[in-house]
Structures are given as C-alpha cells and as structure tokens.
Amino acid sequence: ESLKRQESTDPLDPYSGEPSRHPALQINSLKPFNAEPPASVLADSYITPSAIFFKRNHLPVPKVDPETYRLEIEGLPSGVVSVTLSELKSRFPKRTITATLQCAGNRRSEMNKVKQVKGLNWGIAAISNATWSGASLREVLLHYGFTPEVAINAKHIQFEGLDKDVTGAAYGASIPLNKALSEEGDVLLAYEMNGEDLPPDHGYPVRVVVPGVVGARNVKWLGRIVVSHEESKSHWQQNDYKGFSPGTDWDTVDFKSAPAIQELPIQSAITHPAEGSSVERGDEEVTIKGYAWSGGGREVVRVDVSVDGGNTWHVAKLYSSDLGQNPAPGRAWAWKLWEIDVPLPDGAQELEIVCKAVDNSYNTQPDTVGPIWNLRGVLSNAWHRVKVKVKDDQK
Amino acid sequence: ESLKRQESTDPLDPYSGEPSRHPALQINSLKPFNAEPPASVLADSYITPSAIFFKRNHLPVPKVDPETYRLEIEGLPSGVVSVTLSELKSRFPKRTITATLQCAGNRRSEMNKVKQVKGLNWGIAAISNATWSGASLREVLLHYGFTPEVAINAKHIQFEGLDKDVTGAAYGASIPLNKALSEEGDVLLAYEMNGEDLPPDHGYPVRVVVPGVVGARNVKWLGRIVVSHEESKSHWQQNDYKGFSPGTDWDTVDFKSAPAIQELPIQSAITHPAEGSSVERGDEEVTIKGYAWSGGGREVVRVDVSVDGGNTWHVAKLYSSDLGQNPAPGRAWAWKLWEIDVPLPDGAQELEIVCKAVDNSYNTQPDTVGPIWNLRGVLSNAWHRVKVKVKDDQK
Ligand SMILES: [Mo]
Ligand SMILES: [Mo]
Numbered sequence: 138e139s140l141k142r143q144e145s146t147d148p149l150d151p152y153s154g155e156p157s158r159h160p161a162l163q164i165n166s167l168k169p170f171n172a173e174p175p176a177s178v179l180a181d182s183y184i185t186p187s188a189i190f191f192k193r194n195h196l197p198v199p200k201v202d203p204e205t206y207r208l209e210i211e212g213l214p215s216g217v218v219s220v221t222l223s224e225l226k227s228r229f230p231k232r233t234i235t236a237t238l239q240c241a242g243n244r245r246s247e248m249n250k251v252k253q254v255k256g257l258n259w260g261i262a263a264i265s266n267a268t269w270s271g272a273s274l275r276e277v278l279l280h281y282g283f284t285p286e287v288a289i290n291a292k293h294i295q296f297e298g299l300d301k302d303v304t305g306a307a308y309g310a311s312i313p314l315n316k317a318l319s320e321e322g323d324v325l326l327a328y329e330m331n332g333e334d335l336p337p338d339h340g341y342p343v344r345v346v347v348p349g350v351v352g353a354r355n356v357k358w359l360g361r362i363v364v365s366h367e368e369s370k371s372h373w374q375q376n377d378y379k380g381f382s383p384g385t386d387w388d389t390v391d392f393k394s395a396p397a398i399q400e401l402p403i404q405s406a407i408t409h410p411a412e413g414s415s416v417e418r419g420d421e422e423v424t425i426k427g428y429a430w431s432g433g434g435r436e437v438v439r440v441d442v443s444v445d446g447g448n449t450w451h452v453a454k455l456y457s458s459d460l461g462q463n464p465a466p467g468r469a470w471a472w473k474l475w476e477i478d479v480p481l482p483d484g485a486q487e488l489e490i491v492c493k494a495v496d497n498s499y500n501t502q503p504d505t506v507g508p509i510w511n512l513r514g515v516l517s518n519a520w521h522r523v524k525v526k527v528k529d530d531q532k
Numbered sequence: 533e534s535l536k537r538q539e540s541t542d543p544l545d546p547y548s549g550e551p552s553r554h555p556a557l558q559i560n561s562l563k564p565f566n567a568e569p570p571a572s573v574l575a576d577s578y579i580t581p582s583a584i585f586f587k588r589n590h591l592p593v594p595k596v597d598p599e600t601y602r603l604e605i606e607g608l609p610s611g612v613v614s615v616t617l618s619e620l621k622s623r624f625p626k627r628t629i630t631a632t633l634q635c636a637g638n639r640r641s642e643m644n645k646v647k648q649v650k651g652l653n654w655g656i657a658a659i660s661n662a663t664w665s666g667a668s669l670r671e672v673l674l675h676y677g678f679t680p681e682v683a684i685n686a687k688h689i690q691f692e693g694l695d696k697d698v699t700g701a702a703y704g705a706s707i708p709l710n711k712a713l714s715e716e717g718d719v720l721l722a723y724e725m726n727g728e729d730l731p732p733d734h735g736y737p738v739r740v741v742v743p744g745v746v747g748a749r750n751v752k753w754l755g756r757i758v759v760s761h762e763e764s765k766s767h768w769q770q771n772d773y774k775g776f777s778p779g780t781d782w783d784t785v786d787f788k789s790a791p792a793i794q795e796l797p798i799q800s801a802i803t804h805p806a807e808g809s810s811v812e813r814g815d816e817e818v819t820i821k822g823y824a825w826s827g828g829g830r831e832v833v834r835v836d837v838s839v840d841g842g843n844t845w846h847v848a849k850l851y852s853s854d855l856g857q858n859p860a861p862g863r864a865w866a867w868k869l870w871e872i873d874v875p876l877p878d879g880a881q882e883l884e885i886v887c888k889a890v891d892n893s894y895n896t897q898p899d900t901v902g903p904i905w906n907l908r909g910v911l912s913n914a915w916h917r918v919k920v921k922v923k924d925d926q927k
Contacts, residue, residue: 315861315862319716382834383844384844384845385847399893400893439777450903451779452779465710497794498795498797498828499795499797503897504898507842508836508842508845509896
C-alpha cells in the first residue's frame, strides 16, 4: 500500500491514492470524485455495470486492508463489538438484493436552470441499479445483543465511514432504527456489488446498503455503527441533504426545521432520445426510453409519456429484471426501465417529450421545477422534459 | 328492530332503516348515503366530530344486533372462527389510534371541471380525522392461529361487510397481508370512534380501520375476514378504486393493468378562505387555513402556500393533536392542520391562493389536475387553488 501511494504524483495530496475510473464517466468533480454515466447508456442494462455506476464520494477514497479491517458496533448492552471481515462473511448468511441508489442531487442541473443552487451539477444519471450481497444489518444487531429493551432508548442507527477530511472527521449518516430492525427493511452490510468484491469507489470492503433510502445514508467504507438515541451529528445529516420551500434562501434557512432526507420521492427520466437530437418525419414514430424508481420500497406501477409537452399521454411498457419476479409489497427496491413508441403528431416541427411516473402509493411527479426548487438543489423530480426536432425527409 | 323498520315510510325500500344525519352535511347521494361536512368547518377541530365526519356508504346501512353479531374469520389452520362482540372486547387489549380517513374520490369535483368523470362529485371534505379504538387485527389473527406457515400461501386479508346489495352480495375489499400482520401497521377491528360506540353510518358494531390506506378498504359493519392467497374478488377491489393514465378512457381501460389503491398520495387543501369570497385591502394580510395528510403513515413535514398562483411561496405553521406527540416513523396516521397569514401583494385585485404539501418521503403534490385526470376521478391531489377578491376599502 505504501509503495502504491508513493508512486502517485503528489504524496501530500489526500487524493493521491484514488482508483482508476472508467473513461466514459462524466465527471462533476475530481477531488472528491463525483461522476455519472452517460445518460444514453444508463438504461441499456437493467443492472448497471459497477464501472459506470454513478460515483458520489464526499472525501478521498480510503485504502482499507481487508486483513486488519474491523467494523465496530457501539450502543449495545454488550459494549463495543469489533467484527472482522471474515467474521462478517462467515457468521451471517449472505443476503442478496437488487437495489437502486440515487443521489439526493440527481437532476440538480435542472434546478440550476431555474436559479443557481449549491452543489454538484448532476444530470439525470446520478442513479444506478446493482445487486448487493452481504450480512443483514438486522441479523448482525440481533446477534450482538440488540433486544427490545435497547429499542426503548435507541431511535437511530448511525454509520461512520473510514473516509476522513483533513481534520480527521469521518463521513457520517444515520437512519431510523425501525428501518434497520425491520425484517422487511432489507438493510445490508454489503461486501459484494454485482457478484464481486465492492470496488474501492463503492466502499470496499464493506458499505451499508439502505434500499429505498437516499444514497447519502448508504455509507461506504463502513467503520463504525452506533445504536443511538440521536441522529448522526454529521454535517451531512444535520446541515445538508434536507428539503426546503422555494422561498427559503441561505439567509433564512433553518436546517433544524426540516427532516433529514431518508426515503426519496417518485422519480423518472428520459434517457433516449437526447435533448437537441432529431427524428425523421418519415419514421412516423419516435422510440422513447428511460428509467423510473421510487423510494421506500414503493413500486413504480406506471410511466406516462407525452410528446406534446403534457397535453396528451401514452402509457409506456415497464421492464424489470430478467427473472420477472414481483417484489414483495413495500420491498420494490429496484428501478424499472421503460420504453414506448409514440406516433409523431401531424405537422409537428418539434417534440417536447415528457415523462412522469406513478408508484403504488399513487404518488406522482410534480409538473414543473420552479415550485420544488430549493437552495440545496436536492429532490429534483419534476417531469423530465426533452426537446427533439422533427426533420422533414429529404426530397 | 322490526318495529323501527315498520315505522319508516316504505318498508320495501332497502334504505328505509337509515339513521338520522346531521343537517350541516352536504349530501352527494341519499341512497346510498354519501355526504361531506362543509369545508369551512372541516379544519375547526383536529378531531372531526363523528356527526359531521364524512359518510361514504356503498349500500344501505345494515342494522346489526350486537347480541347476535358474529365476526367470522376464515383461512386459518383452525378452520372458521366465530367471534362475538364481547369476546372481541374482552379477549384483546383495547388499542387506540388517531387516524385520518380519506375517500379515493375526495376532490373529484376538480377533475369533473377538466372533463367529466364517473363518480360522486366530492368537494374537498371527503376526508376526516377521528380516534378509533378496538382490537388489533394482528393480535386477533395471531390469537386464532395465524402462523408463519400460513404466510407462505396467504398474501391478502379480505374483509366483507354486512351491507348487501339487492342480489345479496356484500361490500368487500382486501389489504396486503404484511400491512395486517406488521406490528407497525396498526390495523384495528374498531368498535369505538371518538370514545363512543361506532355510529351506524361508520360501521356499528365493528369496522376495520386500516390507517394510511384509502377509505374503501376500511370496511364497515365487518362480518367476515378471510386470510387468502388472493385479493378480494369484489367489484370495488377489482374494477373500481384504481388509478389510470389521463389517456385511458372507458373503451380502452383494463382494470387488471392497475393495482388496487391502498396507500394514498400526499394531499392538502384550503378550507379558508372560500372560493369567491373577498378580503379587505386594509387588512394588509389574509389568513389561510387548511389540512394536509399523506398515506402510508408518511408524516406531513411542510405546507407551502402561495397567494400569487404559485410564483412565490410561504411556509405555513402546522398543527397536530393537542398532546403534541411525535408519531413514530412510518406511523403518522393523522392529518395536520395548517394556518398562515400572508401579506397582500401590492395592488393585487384578485388572489389565487394555492397550497401544496410535502411528506417525509419528500413526495409532493402535482401542479395541475389535467395530467392526473383519470376516468374514475380518484386520487385528485393537485395543488388546491382558491380565488379570492381583494376589495378596496370604502373611502
Ligand atoms: Mo448524494
Ligand atoms: Mo371511497
């Protein structure tokens, strides 16, 4: 490890040990590394290949030696527990789920067009879908002494990463206890992504996967779990990743007044065709593709698509995994891809393609960005709109 | 009972035994009886008095003798169980929750203004809030022999009312098994509403209260529970109370293509001031009040209010019960009332007052009715809009 670090260009740079990345990624920030796949390929596969799965790092990628790695668990009657990687793998059954992760800032660039917000300028691809395998957090907590008596005082499960800032402060987040303890919560201490060891950018050797919950709580390079009466005190839990009214600005914002984002709202976007591209009038129809997902395990039940800006609507065909399994109620953790061929309206010069999804709570996306605009640019889930030219055929 | 029935005007009328009702109710249909309170009084009390709680009957109100009443439970290994009212009250702890019920058709009249739909023309008050007491359905099922082995085949809990149509077919509905069996589902076999026996219009002697779920599954005059592999075969489960795309009409609709409505989406409406009323310019501000609620136990965390049609937004103050208890995560079954004083914009002749709510999944209401219009007129939860005149003071 020390050799590798010395090979990098600047040993004083905390980012000198970063892994190499896929060249197709569209980079929003190099240090920390934040990047999304090209929207055009996002919906090509139901399972996003790990190499192009969106990367959202808050701090340098820590190098963790699997032999000396320890996961500490605090707040249980048994005192501090220290678990090795091989104990995590051998003591608990390996559980596998397919779950979509989405950054709170996905589609932030659309909010920036309304009015400047603070944050990385994500397009529509700060969302990806993978299979995750690991130990059940519920089973781990019960094994190390969690009892109903603990639940009387404990309300939150805090997670701390091994990634640290220059002052030594670690990335941190928390989730409500009932999500972690529920048999139907499916929270994993994951050590595999898409059937292989977690890649360094996705939390090697262990990350928590909290399906249905915003990416920011799915702490990578997991070093510590704390069963606590309180939410994480981290910046990201307390003073970031919260939603506000469009009328709230940086002078008036009170971060205590809003709950930390956990479950995300219904979302969908168009991955094909691209903004500004064109279709031939002679083709008579346009093929439109995209993704749809909802937080909290709510299943996407319909995607409506319009090519006239939302005046008339068509119902897209939904695709999920090849296995075609129906998710258990409240446990639809993975996205659906969708596709539809819509006839070109007579004489249209331009199409305003729009999509909106509906989940099984029948929540739907708001029509426009302005009224959900917020100073941090999170939760951007208005109808996605793509403009496309209709080219007349050459005579 | 027979005496009372003979007193009514037409003994052949299945509706001859209906109870008397509060004169303030605004009646949408007499037979069956469907009525809502005046919107102006709806938000006057956090707990809606039972007499003005919205009434949504599908069939005549059955007269049930509490002495001979039996609740039958089928589908358990023990065979058919028959439970008396006093057994239900004595064998199981009395559980109490505060829960808002909402008709799937609440605010349907706004959809009718876009294009005619099929159904009762509800205003904004087919929603009310009450305390409910009774036995926990979970505890009843476990007591009578529900085991994890039953859950391997069972996926739904069906409910059948004692209210019947002229062919003898009963009202029926079902909910997913996991809602009924979850400790956090809080499903009650309720025999009290607001501290008294259930009124006849609300299901005397026993109804099921499924908090967070559309009114239609909260079956009244409960006669039978069936633990089943299948959803209820009733008309209301299979061919009604489902949501469709605005492009779907009665010629193209396939009721099998949409899930039965269970959890309802985020909702809010303005109860004061009334449409078409006026405010004095000299008052300098306008007081706006309303309600907000979300299905699935999701808590309302913010209500945004605009007086300029949605260009600028103000955050309303939220009120819940006098006790001020915070609901457990995922168990916010009751609405919030809200209120705000907004300054009158300089020179405005008319205000377009708008509200939209946000729940703790950060789902929000869609901007407009048209794109969520559906042939059955359900799930009408677009921003609520009220127009009010600004009157210049007399010189
Ligand atoms: Mo994020
Ligand atoms: Mo209803």
